[in-house]
């Protein structure tokens with residue numbers, strides 16, 4: 001049985017107390033929300049904080065409210081506290097997946113992403129903040145201490161080499177959060193709080209394409225809230241590839257959000273890929289759709305564009321060439337879903353098909 005290392009635990013009740021504790025505790029401290037990712041990582045000695053600051057008793061992080069703090073967005077939108085659980089997101093009426101018919105609602109990408117994270121138990125514990133700050137993953141890193149020691153460790157922890165590409169100067173561990181690509185497609189922004197004050201920034205600016213330093217969040221900052229703009233006329237969706245439909249990290253995530261006018265012409269489009277780089281990857285695939293209706297030809301063109309941009313890494317489950325080929329197919333299905341087609345059969349087929357693919361050996 002793997003045991004947790006020793007650590008000091010604090011359980012603040014306000015953001016102010018939490019940021020002060022974080023500032024006092026210094027470099028060895030980490031935040032823990034649901035603990036569904038951090039605690040297993042600590043058991044494997046991937047992360048060994050000497051102090052943990054628990055956020056579960058901080059009530060002000062656990063609300064979903066109408067409106068956002070930004071003047072430009074105040075007229076609508078939603079603010080989701082970082083301590084809101086994934087189950088609470090799935091159950092929230094303002095985030096429901098459909099507005100009637102098959103076409104998805106404006107925030108459906110977030111709903112789809114949240115409902116496909118892990119298992120019901122993990123979604124009951126796991127929070128939005130923890131999901132957005134999730135550690136990057138890699139076949140050479142997500143192992144116990146003895147396994148990693150046997151290969152002389154890797155660059156991400158205790159070693160020098162990136163075993164995915166031995167000449168790589170930087171770690172290639174993969175961003176595996178489901179909700180980040182979805183929220184990026186929705187144009188989300190976030191609030192970070194520290195003892196020095198608060199700052200708001202676009203969610204895209206939270207991420208770096210570096211498997212070790214994958215967040216721009218300073219160690220003394222807490223992610224307190226996610227802000228979603230009002231999205232009149234938008235429809236969105238999220239498609240996820242994983243080995244087991246019941247639970248598994250994504251080996252590919254595709255988030256699409258489109259704004260359509262009354263005639264069905266595309267006014268704006270965002271396509272973001274997950275699990276193909278150390279950060280969620282925003283693509284220009286939607287550009288070719290602007291000013292057009294979602295015809296089969298327009299969808300095929302956009303899907304081909306995004307597929308050529310995606311370069312999955314050979315350090316996650318399932319064959320990389322197959323994962324790359326699925327990018328275009330997923331974008332095609334996502335756009336058809338946004339058009340209003342019934343794509344249930346394709347979703348079910350992918351959940352089953354992935355199981356039949358052999359595990360790609362490390």
Ligand SMILES: Cc1cc2nc3c(=O)[nH]c(=O)nc-3n(C[C@H](O)[C@H](O)[C@H](O)COP(=O)(O)OP(=O)(O)OC[C@H]3O[C@@H](n4cnc5c(N)ncnc54)[C@H](O)[C@@H]3O)c2cc1C
Nearest residue numbers: 033034035036037038118126127129130131133178223248
């Ligand atoms: C078997 C299994 C399957 C899983 N499958 C998936 C999956 O399919 N998709 C997926 O996305 N995830 C998956 N996960 C990972 C995890 O369960 C989720 O990502 C969950 O949402 C993490 O939230 P948490 O609150 O438990 O985070 P924690 O484990 O508490 O924290 C995760 C990280 O975020 C930091 N953090 C937490 N809250 C804050 C905050 N407010 N501000 C700043 N930093 C913060 C922590 O310091 C830590 O580094 C899986 C985990 C397991 C064990």
